[in-house]
Amino acid sequence: MVLMNVVPGIYRPSTPPGMPPPSARRRPSKLSFGTVCSSNINRSMEAHVVLQNAGLTVESYGTGTQVRLPGKSSMEPRIFKFGTPYAEMYRSLAATPEDEAFFLHNGVLQLCKRGSSVKLAPQRWQDTPSAAIQKHDVVIAFEERIYDAVVEDLQTREPTEDFKAIHVICLDTKDNPHEAELQGRVALELCWLLEQTDDLDLEAPELVEQFQEEQMTHTQIKVLYQMCYL
Known part of the structure:
Protein backbone atom coordinates (compact mmCIF):
# COMPACT_ATOMS: atom_id res chain seq x y z
CA MET A 1 0.00 0.00 0.00
CA VAL A 2 1.34 3.44 -0.93
CA LEU A 3 0.99 6.07 1.78
CA MET A 4 0.03 9.48 0.43
CA ASN A 5 1.70 12.70 1.59
CA VAL A 6 4.58 10.83 3.21
CA VAL A 7 7.70 12.92 3.67
CA PRO A 8 10.27 11.65 1.11
CA GLY A 9 12.82 9.27 2.53
CA ILE A 10 10.71 8.31 5.54
CA TYR A 11 10.37 4.62 6.28
CA ARG A 12 8.42 2.68 8.87
CA PRO A 13 10.53 2.19 12.01
CA SER A 14 11.90 -1.29 12.63
CA THR A 15 10.26 -3.71 15.04
CA PRO A 16 11.46 -3.07 18.60
CA PRO A 17 13.62 -5.55 20.52
CA GLY A 18 11.92 -8.70 21.67
CA MET A 19 10.02 -11.29 19.68
CA PRO A 20 6.34 -12.08 20.22
CA PRO A 21 5.72 -15.48 21.83
CA THR A 65 -8.34 20.39 21.46
CA GLN A 66 -5.40 20.92 19.08
CA VAL A 67 -2.08 19.35 18.22
CA ARG A 68 0.45 21.27 20.32
CA LEU A 69 4.15 20.90 19.57
CA PRO A 70 7.09 22.43 21.50
CA GLY A 71 8.14 25.76 19.96
CA LYS A 72 11.05 28.07 20.53
CA SER A 73 9.73 28.92 24.00
CA SER A 74 7.01 27.71 26.34
CA MET A 75 4.98 30.73 25.26
CA GLU A 76 5.33 29.89 21.55
CA PRO A 77 4.07 26.34 20.94
CA ARG A 78 3.43 25.35 17.34
CA ILE A 79 -0.25 24.52 17.03
CA PHE A 80 -2.07 22.57 14.32
CA LYS A 81 -5.61 21.30 13.92
CA PHE A 82 -6.28 17.60 14.26
CA GLY A 83 -6.46 16.13 10.78
CA THR A 84 -3.52 18.21 9.52
CA PRO A 85 -1.25 15.70 7.73
CA TYR A 86 2.03 14.98 9.48
CA ALA A 87 3.82 15.77 6.22
CA GLU A 88 2.17 19.20 6.13
CA MET A 89 3.25 19.87 9.71
CA TYR A 90 6.78 18.81 8.79
CA ARG A 91 6.91 21.24 5.86
CA SER A 92 5.54 24.08 8.01
CA LEU A 93 8.11 23.46 10.74
CA ALA A 94 10.96 23.22 8.21
CA ALA A 95 9.88 26.27 6.18
CA THR A 96 13.19 28.10 6.76
CA PRO A 97 16.70 26.73 7.37
CA GLU A 98 16.66 28.28 10.85
CA ASP A 99 13.35 26.61 11.74
CA GLU A 100 14.44 23.31 10.27
CA ALA A 101 17.62 23.31 12.35
CA PHE A 102 15.72 24.21 15.52
CA PHE A 103 12.98 21.59 15.12
CA LEU A 104 15.50 18.92 14.20
CA HIS A 105 17.41 19.75 17.36
CA ASN A 106 14.36 19.53 19.64
CA GLY A 107 13.17 16.33 17.94
CA VAL A 108 9.81 17.55 16.67
CA LEU A 109 10.61 16.99 12.99
CA GLN A 110 11.55 13.40 13.77
CA LEU A 111 8.13 12.90 15.39
CA CYS A 112 6.43 14.29 12.28
CA LYS A 113 8.50 11.97 10.08
CA ARG A 114 7.50 8.97 12.13
CA GLY A 115 3.82 9.92 12.06
CA SER A 116 3.97 10.40 8.30
CA SER A 117 5.40 6.91 7.87
CA VAL A 118 2.49 5.31 9.73
CA LYS A 119 -0.68 7.22 8.79
CA LEU A 120 -1.88 10.44 7.23
Whole structure:
Protein backbone atom coordinates (compact mmCIF):
# COMPACT_ATOMS: atom_id res chain seq x y z
CA MET A 1 0.00 0.00 0.00
CA VAL A 2 1.34 3.44 -0.93
CA LEU A 3 0.99 6.07 1.78
CA MET A 4 0.03 9.48 0.43
CA ASN A 5 1.70 12.70 1.59
CA VAL A 6 4.58 10.83 3.21
CA VAL A 7 7.70 12.92 3.67
CA PRO A 8 10.27 11.65 1.11
CA GLY A 9 12.82 9.27 2.53
CA ILE A 10 10.71 8.31 5.54
CA TYR A 11 10.37 4.62 6.28
CA ARG A 12 8.42 2.68 8.87
CA PRO A 13 10.53 2.19 12.01
CA SER A 14 11.90 -1.29 12.63
CA THR A 15 10.26 -3.71 15.04
CA PRO A 16 11.46 -3.07 18.60
CA PRO A 17 13.62 -5.55 20.52
CA GLY A 18 11.92 -8.70 21.67
CA MET A 19 10.02 -11.29 19.68
CA PRO A 20 6.34 -12.08 20.22
CA PRO A 21 5.72 -15.48 21.83
CA PRO A 22 5.29 -18.41 19.41
CA SER A 23 1.65 -18.85 20.40
CA ALA A 24 0.89 -15.31 19.26
CA ARG A 25 2.77 -15.66 15.96
CA ARG A 26 0.64 -18.61 14.92
CA ARG A 27 -2.51 -16.52 14.62
CA PRO A 28 -3.49 -13.00 13.61
CA SER A 29 -4.22 -10.42 16.28
CA LYS A 30 -7.60 -11.22 17.84
CA LEU A 31 -7.95 -7.98 19.80
CA SER A 32 -8.06 -4.37 18.63
CA PHE A 33 -6.05 -1.82 20.59
CA GLY A 34 -6.31 1.96 20.80
CA THR A 35 -3.45 4.13 22.08
CA VAL A 36 -4.16 7.67 23.28
CA CYS A 37 -2.12 10.70 24.33
CA SER A 38 -2.71 14.43 24.00
CA SER A 39 -1.68 15.26 20.42
CA ASN A 40 -1.24 11.83 18.77
CA ILE A 41 2.35 12.54 17.83
CA ASN A 42 4.63 11.23 20.61
CA ARG A 43 3.41 8.71 23.22
CA SER A 44 0.40 7.23 21.43
CA MET A 45 2.28 7.14 18.11
CA GLU A 46 5.30 5.40 19.66
CA ALA A 47 2.98 2.73 21.06
CA HIS A 48 1.13 2.56 17.72
CA VAL A 49 4.39 1.76 15.93
CA VAL A 50 5.56 -0.75 18.53
CA LEU A 51 2.27 -2.65 18.65
CA GLN A 52 1.74 -2.57 14.90
CA ASN A 53 5.25 -3.80 14.14
CA ALA A 54 4.65 -6.64 16.60
CA GLY A 55 1.60 -7.72 14.59
CA LEU A 56 -1.18 -6.34 16.75
CA THR A 57 -4.20 -4.45 15.41
CA VAL A 58 -3.93 -0.85 16.63
CA GLU A 59 -4.99 2.75 16.00
CA SER A 60 -3.85 5.88 17.80
CA TYR A 61 -5.54 9.11 18.91
CA GLY A 62 -5.16 12.37 20.83
CA THR A 63 -7.62 13.97 23.25
CA GLY A 64 -6.42 17.59 23.12
CA THR A 65 -8.34 20.39 21.46
CA GLN A 66 -5.40 20.92 19.08
CA VAL A 67 -2.08 19.35 18.22
CA ARG A 68 0.45 21.27 20.32
CA LEU A 69 4.15 20.90 19.57
CA PRO A 70 7.09 22.43 21.50
CA GLY A 71 8.14 25.76 19.96
CA LYS A 72 11.05 28.07 20.53
CA SER A 73 9.73 28.92 24.00
CA SER A 74 7.01 27.71 26.34
CA MET A 75 4.98 30.73 25.26
CA GLU A 76 5.33 29.89 21.55
CA PRO A 77 4.07 26.34 20.94
CA ARG A 78 3.43 25.35 17.34
CA ILE A 79 -0.25 24.52 17.03
CA PHE A 80 -2.07 22.57 14.32
CA LYS A 81 -5.61 21.30 13.92
CA PHE A 82 -6.28 17.60 14.26
CA GLY A 83 -6.46 16.13 10.78
CA THR A 84 -3.52 18.21 9.52
CA PRO A 85 -1.25 15.70 7.73
CA TYR A 86 2.03 14.98 9.48
CA ALA A 87 3.82 15.77 6.22
CA GLU A 88 2.17 19.20 6.13
CA MET A 89 3.25 19.87 9.71
CA TYR A 90 6.78 18.81 8.79
CA ARG A 91 6.91 21.24 5.86
CA SER A 92 5.54 24.08 8.01
CA LEU A 93 8.11 23.46 10.74
CA ALA A 94 10.96 23.22 8.21
CA ALA A 95 9.88 26.27 6.18
CA THR A 96 13.19 28.10 6.76
CA PRO A 97 16.70 26.73 7.37
CA GLU A 98 16.66 28.28 10.85
CA ASP A 99 13.35 26.61 11.74
CA GLU A 100 14.44 23.31 10.27
CA ALA A 101 17.62 23.31 12.35
CA PHE A 102 15.72 24.21 15.52
CA PHE A 103 12.98 21.59 15.12
CA LEU A 104 15.50 18.92 14.20
CA HIS A 105 17.41 19.75 17.36
CA ASN A 106 14.36 19.53 19.64
CA GLY A 107 13.17 16.33 17.94
CA VAL A 108 9.81 17.55 16.67
CA LEU A 109 10.61 16.99 12.99
CA GLN A 110 11.55 13.40 13.77
CA LEU A 111 8.13 12.90 15.39
CA CYS A 112 6.43 14.29 12.28
CA LYS A 113 8.50 11.97 10.08
CA ARG A 114 7.50 8.97 12.13
CA GLY A 115 3.82 9.92 12.06
CA SER A 116 3.97 10.40 8.30
CA SER A 117 5.40 6.91 7.87
CA VAL A 118 2.49 5.31 9.73
CA LYS A 119 -0.68 7.22 8.79
CA LEU A 120 -1.88 10.44 7.23
CA ALA A 121 -2.68 12.70 10.18
CA PRO A 122 -3.34 12.90 13.93
CA GLN A 123 -6.81 11.71 14.91
CA ARG A 124 -8.85 13.16 17.77
CA TRP A 125 -10.50 10.57 20.02
CA GLN A 126 -13.60 12.64 20.79
CA ASP A 127 -14.27 13.28 17.09
CA THR A 128 -14.03 9.60 16.14
CA PRO A 129 -17.40 7.94 15.43
CA SER A 130 -18.64 5.49 18.06
CA ALA A 131 -18.72 2.69 15.50
CA ALA A 132 -14.94 3.03 15.07
CA ILE A 133 -14.26 3.41 18.80
CA GLN A 134 -16.37 0.37 19.61
CA LYS A 135 -14.12 -1.85 17.51
CA HIS A 136 -11.39 -1.50 20.13
CA ASP A 137 -11.23 -4.08 22.88
CA VAL A 138 -8.48 -2.31 24.85
CA VAL A 139 -7.52 1.37 25.02
CA ILE A 140 -4.18 2.44 26.50
CA ALA A 141 -3.96 6.06 27.70
CA PHE A 142 -0.53 7.48 28.52
CA GLU A 143 -1.46 10.07 31.15
CA GLU A 144 -4.02 10.15 33.96
CA ARG A 145 -5.87 13.21 32.64
CA ILE A 146 -6.06 11.57 29.20
CA TYR A 147 -7.33 8.36 30.79
CA ASP A 148 -10.01 10.44 32.56
CA ALA A 149 -10.95 12.12 29.26
CA VAL A 150 -11.31 8.75 27.51
CA VAL A 151 -13.43 7.28 30.30
CA GLU A 152 -15.64 10.38 30.44
CA ASP A 153 -16.10 10.34 26.68
CA LEU A 154 -17.11 6.67 26.68
CA GLN A 155 -19.57 7.27 29.51
CA THR A 156 -21.28 10.15 27.68
CA ARG A 157 -21.59 8.52 24.24
CA GLU A 158 -24.88 6.97 23.21
CA PRO A 159 -24.65 3.17 23.54
CA THR A 160 -24.28 1.29 20.27
CA GLU A 161 -26.51 -1.57 19.19
CA ASP A 162 -23.70 -4.06 19.80
CA PHE A 163 -23.18 -2.93 23.41
CA LYS A 164 -19.76 -4.26 24.47
CA ALA A 165 -16.97 -3.81 27.01
CA ILE A 166 -13.94 -1.62 26.32
CA HIS A 167 -11.02 -2.01 28.73
CA VAL A 168 -9.37 1.36 29.43
CA ILE A 169 -5.89 1.31 30.97
CA CYS A 170 -3.60 4.16 31.99
CA LEU A 171 0.19 3.80 31.78
CA ASP A 172 1.18 7.22 33.13
CA THR A 173 4.08 8.45 30.97
CA LYS A 174 6.00 11.73 30.79
CA ASP A 175 5.56 13.46 27.43
CA ASN A 176 9.06 13.13 26.00
CA PRO A 177 10.49 10.74 23.37
CA HIS A 178 12.68 8.80 25.81
CA GLU A 179 9.84 8.00 28.22
CA ALA A 180 7.50 7.29 25.30
CA GLU A 181 9.97 4.71 23.98
CA LEU A 182 10.31 3.01 27.36
CA GLN A 183 6.58 2.87 28.03
CA GLY A 184 5.83 1.81 24.47
CA ARG A 185 7.63 -1.43 25.26
CA VAL A 186 5.75 -1.73 28.56
CA ALA A 187 2.49 -1.30 26.64
CA LEU A 188 3.54 -4.07 24.25
CA GLU A 189 4.22 -6.43 27.16
CA LEU A 190 0.78 -5.75 28.59
CA CYS A 191 -0.98 -6.02 25.24
CA TRP A 192 0.62 -9.41 24.50
CA LEU A 193 -0.72 -10.69 27.81
CA LEU A 194 -4.20 -9.38 27.03
CA GLU A 195 -4.01 -10.77 23.51
CA GLN A 196 -3.54 -14.27 24.87
CA THR A 197 -6.53 -14.29 27.24
CA ASP A 198 -9.34 -16.74 26.60
CA ASP A 199 -11.98 -14.43 28.10
CA LEU A 200 -10.80 -10.81 28.10
CA ASP A 201 -13.74 -9.41 30.07
CA LEU A 202 -13.26 -11.98 32.82
CA GLU A 203 -9.46 -12.06 32.96
CA ALA A 204 -8.42 -8.44 32.28
CA PRO A 205 -8.99 -6.92 35.76
CA GLU A 206 -6.80 -9.46 37.56
CA LEU A 207 -4.24 -9.54 34.77
CA VAL A 208 -3.79 -5.74 34.85
CA GLU A 209 -3.46 -5.80 38.65
CA GLN A 210 -0.79 -8.50 38.47
CA PHE A 211 0.99 -6.62 35.70
CA GLN A 212 1.18 -3.45 37.80
CA GLU A 213 2.60 -5.38 40.77
CA GLU A 214 5.30 -6.88 38.55
CA GLN A 215 6.13 -3.55 36.90
CA MET A 216 6.42 -1.73 40.21
CA THR A 217 9.28 -4.04 41.22
CA HIS A 218 11.60 -2.47 38.62
CA THR A 219 9.95 0.75 37.41
CA GLN A 220 7.62 3.24 39.07
CA ILE A 221 4.69 3.39 36.68
CA LYS A 222 1.15 4.28 37.65
CA VAL A 223 -1.41 1.88 36.19
CA LEU A 224 -5.15 2.61 36.27
CA TYR A 225 -7.91 0.40 34.91
CA GLN A 226 -11.62 0.71 34.21
CA MET A 227 -14.06 -1.36 32.19
CA CYS A 228 -16.40 0.84 30.17
CA TYR A 229 -19.25 -0.08 27.84
CA LEU A 230 -20.26 1.29 24.45
